[in-house]
Amino acid sequence: MSASIIDGKAFAAGLRERIGVLASAFEAAAGRKAGLAVVLVGEDPASQVYVRNKGKQTIACGMESFEHKLPAETSEADLLALVETLNADPAVDGILVQLPLPAHMNEQKVIATINPDKDVDGFHVVNVGRLATGLPGFVPCTPLGCVMLLKDQLGSLSGLDAVVIGRSNIVGKPMAQLLIAESCTVTVAHSRTRDLPDVVRRADIVVAAVGRPEMVKGEWIKPGATVIDVGINRVAGAQEGKSRLVGDVDFASASTVAGAITPVPGGVGPMTIAVLLRNTIVAAHRNAGIALDESAI
Ligand SMILES: Nc1nc(=O)c2c([nH]1)NC[C@@H]1CN(c3ccc(C(=O)N[C@@H](CCC(=O)O)C(=O)O)cc3)C=[N+]21
Numbered sequence: 001m002s003a004s005i006i007d008g009k010a011f012a013a014g015l016r017e018r019i020g021v022l023a024s025a026f027e028a029a030a031g032r033k034a035g036l037a038v039v040l041v042g043e044d045p046a047s048q049v050y051v052r053n054k055g056k057q058t059i060a061c062g063m064e065s066f067e068h069k070l071p072a073e074t075s076e077a078d079l080l081a082l083v084e085t086l087n088a089d090p091a092v093d094g095i096l097v098q099l100p101l102p103a104h105m106n107e108q109k110v111i112a113t114i115n116p117d118k119d120v121d122g123f124h125v126v127n128v129g130r131l132a133t134g135l136p137g138f139v140p141c142t143p144l145g146c147v148m149l150l151k152d153q154l155g156s157l158s159g160l161d162a163v164v165i166g167r168s169n170i171v172g173k174p175m176a177q178l179l180i181a182e183s184c185t186v187t188v189a190h191s192r193t194r195d196l197p198d199v200v201r202r203a204d205i206v207v208a209a210v211g212r213p214e215m216v217k218g219e220w221i222k223p224g225a226t227v228i229d230v231g232i233n234r235v236a237g238a239q240e241g242k243s244r245l246v247g248d249v250d251f252a253s254a255s256t257v258a259g260a261i262t263p264v265p266g267g268v269g270p271m272t273i274a275v276l277l278r279n280t281i282v283a284a285h286r287n288a289g290i291a292l293d294e295s296a297i
């Protein structure tokens, strides 16, 4: 048996197309483009690539991109002042401060300074609380993208057993909240979980977000289960000096057992940026008081 491959790259392209239509309608109604500000502190090469891709896709969807690149030595006070400026700027609907920040900055303090109604990452405690309470807010992009792929693949998730491996604030915890809201029976596993293979074997849905290359093996997967691989790990390639991307799931073995599985790259990764643009166009409509059927995006 061989799993069907969940094409996150294609799904993300379709989502960006729908966002593009909404962005031009927004521009016509508001008399300005929706705007996303992305702040990058430091020169981490991987972060620079992500930020460049975010900017390109923002513009391709017909929205305005404001990029702020600050040197690694920027003081926390200067970064907070920039965030306050973006909070007050009516051309900015969404604000993303690329993580991780340099060690001398307090990430929680920086995130807490972002206006929750411009927090398109969904990292502010107000948005975390809204998600936990079932109130409208902003949901972190990666887990929301995972749920979109799951619903596209499975239809209703109601009653399904889901195991989330990883308990980070950015993926694991919000993923669990979203799956609860979809009426799954949710287990959150992590580094201290006893007998992880047995826990995973119960699951109709497996979401792997641990950051350990190819840790989840095919023998752990219930036949026919849907596997969502959030991991992006750069490992040494077959050729000397070359690297390749792998997920947290051992794709070769898991894809012989699963019913459906996301690849790495081309699965969850492209969804993360597309959902960021979705959250931005939602923020623009909410902040401008223009009606939008958010459930149809
Ligand atoms: N405030 C904040 N918000 C974020 O959403 C955020 C962040 N900080 N810091 C870094 C991580 C990482 N991230 C990714 C975005 C796109 C891909 C992506 O498009 N991946 C492609 C290709 C990856 C590649 O080729 O390197 C794929 O998986 O197919 C991956 C990872 C957003 N992040």
Ligand SMILES: [Mg+2]
Binding pocket: 166, 167, 168, 190, 191, 210
């Ligand atoms: Mg963990």
